[in-house]
Amino acid sequence: MLVDSHCHLDFPELAADIDAVLAAMKANGVTHALCVSVTLEDFPKVRALAERHPQLYASVGVHPDYPDVPEVTQEELERLSAHPRIVAIGETGLDYFRIKEDCEWQRERFRRHIRAARACGKPLIVHTREAAADTLAIMREEGADRAGGVMHCFTETWEVARAAMDLGFHISFSGIVTFKNARALKDVAQRVPLERMLVETDSPYLAPVPFRGKTNQPALVKHVAEEIARLRGVSVEEVARATSGNFFRLFQVPEAERAHANQGISQ
Ligand SMILES: [Zn+2]
Ligand SMILES: [Zn+2]
Numbered sequence: 001m002l003v004d005s006h007c008h009l010d011f012p013e014l015a016a017d018i019d020a021v022l023a024a025m026k027a028n029g030v031t032h033a034l035c036v037s038v039t040l041e042d043f044p045k046v047r048a049l050a051e052r053h054p055q056l057y058a059s060v061g062v063h064p065d066y067p068d069v070p071e072v073t074q075e076e077l078e079r080l081s082a083h084p085r086i087v088a089i090g091e092t093g094l095d096y097f098r099i100k101e102d103c104e105w106q107r108e109r110f111r112r113h114i115r116a117a118r119a120c121g122k123p124l125i126v127h128t129r130e131a132a133a134d135t136l137a138i139m140r141e142e143g144a145d146r147a148g149g150v151m152h153c154f155t156e157t158w159e160v161a162r163a164a165m166d167l168g169f170h171i172s173f174s175g176i177v178t179f180k181n182a183r184a185l186k187d188v189a190q191r192v193p194l195e196r197m198l199v200e201t202d203s204p205y206l207a208p209v210p211f212r213g214k215t216n217q218p219a220l221v222k223h224v225a226e227e228i229a230r231l232r233g234v235s236v237e238e239v240a241r242a243t244s245g246n247f248f249r250l251f252q253v254p255e256a257e258r259a260h261a262n263q264g265i266s267q
Contacts, residue, residue, distance in 0.1 A: 001029055001031050001240055001241075001244055002028075002029055002030045002031065002199065002221055002222055002225055002240045002243070002244060003030065003031060003032045003033065003034075003198075003199075003221075003243065003244045003247040003248075004025075004030055004032070004033040004034065004199070004200055004201050004203075004218035004221040005033075005034050005150065005152070005172050005198040005199060005200040005243075005247050006034055006036050006091075006125065006150075006152045006153065006172060006174075006198075006200035006201070006202050007033050007034065007035060007036065007200065007201050007202065007203045007217075007218050008035065008036060008038070008202070008203065008204060008205075009021060009033070009035045009046075009049055009056070009203075009218075010035060010042055010045040010046050010049060011204050013204035013215050014203060014204050014215070014217060015045070018049070018053075021217050021218065021219075022053060022055065024217060024218075024219035025055065025217075025218050025219050027219065028219040028220075028222055029222070029240075030218050030219055030221055030222065031055060031244070032055050032056070032057065032244075032247070032253075033055065033056055033057075033218040034056075034057045034058070034059065034087065034088065034247075034251065035049050035050060035056055035057065035058045035059070036058075036059050036061075036088075036090065036091050036125055036152075037058065037059050037060050037061050037062075037090075037091070038061070038062070038063035038065075038066065038091065039062055039063065039066055039069045039070075040062060040069065040070050040072055040076075041069065041070070043060055043080065046058045046059070046060075047060075047083065047085065047086065050085035050086070051085055054257065056085075057085055057086075057087045057088075057251065057253070058085055058086050058087070059086065059087065059088040059089065059090050059091065059125055060077060060080045060081050060086050060088075060089060061077065061088075061089055061090040061091050061092045061113055061125065062092070062109060062113075063091050063092070063127065064092065064093055064094055064095045064098075064099070064103075064106045064109065064110065064127060065095050065098045065099065067099060067105065071105075071109065072109070072112065073112065074112045074115045074116045074119070077089060077112065077113060077116035077120075078116050078119050078120045081116065081120045081122055082120065086122070087122060087123075087251040087252065087253065088117075088122055088123050088124065088125050088149070088251060089113050089116055089117040089120070089122050089123070089124050089125070089147070089149075090113060090124050090125025090126065090127070090149070090152075091125040091126070091127045091152060092109065092110050092113035092114075092124065092125065092126060092127065093110055093126040093127035093128045093131075093135055094106050094107065094110060094127075094128055094129075094131035094134055094135045094138075095127060095128070095129045095130070095131060096129065096130040096131040096134075097129040097130040097131075098129070103131075107134065107138060110135075110138055111138060111141075111142050114138070114139065114142040114143070114144045114147065115142060117144070117147035117149065118142075118143060118144075118146050118147045121147075122147070122252075123147055123148045123149035123150065123250055123251060124144060124147050124148070124149030124150070124169075125149060125150055125152050126139070126144075126149055126150065126151050126152060126164075126169070127152060127153070128151065128156065129155070132156050132157075132160045136160065136163050136164065136167075139164075139167055139169075140167070144167055144169075145167040145168045145169075148168045148169060148170075148250065149169055149170070149250070150169060150170040150171070150172045150198055150250065151164045151169055151170070151171050151172065152172045152174075152200060152202070153172065153174040153176070153200065153202045153206070154171045154172055154173055154174075154185075154188070155176055155185060156188075157184070157188070158187065158188050158191055161188055161191070161192055165192070165193075165196050169196075170196050170197065170198050170246060170250055171188075171192045171196055171197055171198070172197070172198035172199065172200045173185075173189055173197065173198075173199055173200070173224055173228060174199075174200050174201060174202045174206050174208075174224060175201060175202070175206045175207055175208030175209070175212070175216065175220070175223065175224055176206060177189050177208075177224060177227055177228065177231075178208040178209040178212075178223055178224060178227045179209060179212065180209070186227075186231055189227075189228050189231050189232075190231050190232055194232075194234075194238070194239065194242040194243075195242060195246065196246070197228070197239075197242065197243055197246065198243050198246055198247055198250075199221050199224045199225050199228065199239070199243045200221065200224070201216050201217065201218055201220055201221050201224070202216070203215070203216035203217045203218060203220070204216050204217070207220060208220055208223035208224055208227070209223065209227075210223075211223070222236070225239045225240055225243065
């Protein structure tokens, strides 16, 4: 039993054949997946996936890689998150790799997401790329530890992981950890305690080895878990049990819905 803590099933690569995506999840023991919002325009599609399919959850947020989309207010985030299938705020954060010009708007957007998460009591999904110091500074300034959450698709150093964990955050590993050249990240995956770890695909991107370069999907999260198990010298079942339990606790999934998936019921 595995959970994909971060995917984009509303993106055209996957939305076109959602039934096949869900069938592959089931065939590979992936019981749940969290569909992550990147813009307010696309949020209704993300929410609809979670309303339609009991194995899917959704988040609400505006990604830092989108400069020219309608801005979101703290109040709007709070209002849209008041829904039983919306379990997180994000993805949000800072990305200085994709956006090179002045990023004050990114930082302001990030702050609003943190304030909303604190107000509504739901955890944050944080995206950070080439911006770790600013990301952590804003998390501290805004009291992100009061909301908690996850550093998704983690590619930073052990020091950044430790600082995020000190704020109560989880660390989520994607298919990048399976890449041959990801030596430093493999070291981090050996050191992060299992009780703070999540696994994800970030699909349709970042397919793990041996599917690198292809369209990714939640079923392939098992290759991420297998690589982490190999690195740590534990069974994949142990990684699966820990990361799924962490997911359910962090995103406050009701006990009845965890059992529901255990029985393999879908639709
Ligand atoms: Zn991201
Ligand atoms: Zn994402």
